[in-house]
């Protein structure tokens with residue numbers, strides 16, 4: 015087991031203070047869910063942990079390296095090879111076939127395509143279709159396949175099941191959690207759905223400007 019990500023004393027404000035003492039440790043092979051009311055700062059916290067926003071104070075270490083002090087080039091390499099980011103509103107190229115959207119990600123990170131992934135996500139019959147012909151739920155699963163095809167070490171997912179029906183949401187969670195275990199990777203998932211959250215190894219709630227652990 016090794017520590018994939020560690021955050022200490024994170025503090026951040028926009029118009030108001032969102033949080034002031036957030037501490038997180040994610041070990042390899044583990045998954046963590048963050049729940050909390052809308053506006054509590056969950057997405058902001060995920061952006062900070064994934065290097066896409068800078069906190070007001072406190073530190074984030076990815077693979078032991080402080081994101082505040084490493085170079086832009088190093089951040090770029092970490093983003094390309096180590097991080098997988100799944101947002102609720104996916105960014106696929108609509109004019110392209112689904113498979114070409116995935117090929118872009120794998121070629122950027124020098125990975126081979128794993129066809130089993132499409133079967134697991136039940137999109138194997140969709141990959142040759144144009145993205146714009148697919149339903150929202152199919153597009154969401156294509157975007158998840160695109161992220162997993164990169165073989166990331168740490169996955170950040172912001173409401174990845176938000177626009178999926180319950181059955182498909184559970185399927186997607188199983189694929190994500192299996193990936194984490196099989197690859198000794200890590201997952202930090204933001205969701206408003208406690209049932210989905212409790213599928214992860216640990217569940218935290220962001221409230222009263224702090225992150226606290228919820229007992230299962």
Ligand SMILES: Nc1ncnc2c1ncn2[C@@H]1O[C@H](COP(=O)(O)OP(=O)(O)O)[C@@H](O)[C@H]1O
Nearest residue numbers: 028029032050051052053054055056057058059
């Ligand atoms: N880039 C930004 N600039 C200014 N305010 C922001 C920005 N991002 C988020 N906020 C504000 O921070 C608060 C928390 O937002 P967010 O992190 O998206 O919460 P959550 O994901 O828990 O709903 C909201 O009031 C939102 O308007």
Ligand SMILES: [Mg+2]
Nearest residue numbers: 056057058172
């Ligand atoms: Mg949010």
